[in-house]
Amino acid sequence: MQNPFRFLASVVLLFVLAACTLPRGAAIEGEVIRNQNNEDAAFSVVPITRENVAQLATWPVTGWEGQYHWFTRNPGPKSNVIRPGDSINLVIWDNQENSLLTGLQQQNVALEGIIVSPGGMIFVPYIDEVRVSGSTPDAARRQIEEQLRSVVPDPQVQLSVLSGPDNSVDAVGGFNAPGNFPLPNRNFSILSLISAAGGISPELQNPLVRVTRGGQTFGIRADDLFKRPSANVILRGGDQIIAEEDERYFVALGATGTETIVPFTQERINAVEALALVNGINDSRGNPKGVLILRDYTRQDLRADGSGPTKTQVVFAIDLTSADSLFAARKFNINPGDLVLATESPISSVRTIFGLIGSVVGVGNSLDGS
Numbered sequence: 001m002q003n004p005f006r007f008l009a010s011v012v013l014l015f016v017l018a019a020c021t022l023p024r025g026a027a028i029e030g031e032v033i034r035n036q037n038n039e040d041a042a043f044s045v046v047p048i049t050r051e052n053v054a055q056l057a058t059w060p061v062t063g064w065e066g067q068y069h070w071f072t073r074n075p076g077p078k079s080n081v082i083r084p085g086d087s088i089n090l091v092i093w094d095n096q097e098n099s100l101l102t103g104l105q106q107q108n109v110a111l112e113g114i115i116v117s118p119g120g121m122i123f124v125p126y127i128d129e130v131r132v133s134g135s136t137p138d139a140a141r142r143q144i145e146e147q148l149r150s151v152v153p154d155p156q157v158q159l160s161v162l163s164g165p166d167n168s169v170d171a172v173g174g175f176n177a178p179g180n181f182p183l184p185n186r187n188f189s190i191l192s193l194i195s196a197a198g199g200i201s202p203e204l205q206n207p208l209v210r211v212t213r214g215g216q217t218f219g220i221r222a223d224d225l226f227k228r229p230s231a232n233v234i235l236r237g238g239d240q241i242i243a244e245e246d247e248r249y250f251v252a253l254g255a256t257g258t259e260t261i262v263p264f265t266q267e268r269i270n271a272v273e274a275l276a277l278v279n280g281i282n283d284s285r286g287n288p289k290g291v292l293i294l295r296d297y298t299r300q301d302l303r304a305d306g307s308g309p310t311k312t313q314v315v316f317a318i319d320l321t322s323a324d325s326l327f328a329a330r331k332f333n334i335n336p337g338d339l340v341l342a343t344e345s346p347i348s349s350v351r352t353i354f355g356l357i358g359s360v361v362g363v364g365n366s367l368d369g370s
Contacts, residue, residue, distance in 0.1 A: 043313035048271070053328040056316075059308050060301040063336030064248060068208070068219040068267060071233055080185050082132045082140055083237055085164030088114040088122055092148065093156035116164070126151045137161050166237040171197035174204055174243025189232045190225070193241060206246040206263055213239050221246065221267055248336035252278040255286035255342040264336065271318055271329040274340050281320075281342040288320035290343035295335060 048056070082088070090111040114122045120133025127147040132140040141159040148155040161167075163182035171178045176198030190211065194200060200207050200222055207222040213236060222243065225231045235241075248264040257279025265277070271293065275281065281288060293316040297309050304310065316332070319325040334340065 042311065043315055044309065044311045045315045045317060046309075047317045047319070048325060048328045048332050050324050050328045053331045055306060056332060059303075060297065061335060062295060062297060062301075063338070068221065070218050070220045070231060071211075072230070080161070080163075080167065080183055081134055081136055082116060082120075082161055083164065083166040084116050084118050084120055084133055085166045086116045087162040087164060088116060088132065088140075089160045089162070090114065090124070090144070091158040092152075093158075094152045096153070124148075163237070168237060169193060169235050169239040169241060172240050172242040174201055174207065175199065176201055183235065183237055186234070188235050190235055190241065191232045193235060194243075200243045204243060204245050206265055207243050208246050210242050210244065211235075211239055212242075224267065250274060250334050250336065250338045250340055252340045253342075255282040255344050256280070256340070257282060269334045271332045271334060271340075272326070274334045275342075278340070285344050287343045287345040289322075290345075291318040291320060292316065292341045292343060293318070293332075293334065294339040294341060296337070 046052070046056070091108050092111070093108045095107060111124070116122055116133055120131050121129040122132055124130055124144060124147075127144070127150070130140075130144055130147060132143070135143065137159050141157050144159070145155050145157045148157070168180050168182045169188075170180050171193060175194065178197055181193060181196055190209070194209075200209075208219050209222050209225055210217055210219040211233075212218075220231055246264055249261050250264075250269075251261055252274070253259050256275070260278065262274070262277050269277070271291075275291065280286075281291065295314050295316065297312045297314065299312060301308050302310060302312065318329050318332075320329075
């Protein structure tokens, strides 16, 4: 007589083999792109190859502006120049007994806190207004001495400058000691400011440095700033500098080595580097022929001439077993907000089925033996 338990085990096995899907940690490639050929499909599938990767690089960038814009170093003279808003302190020396400037038993007169007007002028008694904006302190001192000779035979002038808002810069945030910093000279660089502000806060991960000047904002990754001498630009009065985290990221899911949100650790990350950041694909589950990058575009990005996508949702496909696709993947950049999906190999499902068969048969044999 047939063992009823073995019959029950066989029925369970039939149900397992007939099941449409099995529990998995990731989708199979065919499931993700199943409807790609339908006319009303909401997405398109684009294999990444050496033949098309250069054209794909011209497609609209998503998630950010495509690069950080930085200016070039432009050194100025060693001495600082006087600007509107600066405060001027004058000490005028005159040894005459009947001096127009000094009182009895005085040899000098101090004129402090003279603010440079928006027009670049300061008022000096007996010689009226003197233009000092754009001059170095030494040049302005000589100019005042020369104009005073009409009322003082041999004047001696001392001049000092306290920087105003147009001759200072602000370390706004992201530094250990933010604040307002007067420009000591025209060659005060951004690295000098970072040092004066106590350095970038260690709490910032993957920091960016941004400079706002004249209504424009320039940015650079801090590690690039430190590595490239040419990026150490000269600051101008009124510049505002802030350090902040690079908030760009992509998402890794499926049969990758790690399923996580991955911050950008450099300005650009290509597809191969992205996989390396998540420890590649799972050796036992991942499908090396089915690495997919899912990206959203706007309707304004759509193109009919090949210079952009034809649908707002695009699935880029990489075959890691193909040298052509691998070389192309090194030139295909990941955009912020992309989803990098490593699909599961169909072999993984077959292994699961065989595992279940082995388990069921083992249970059946155990029951039969009992």
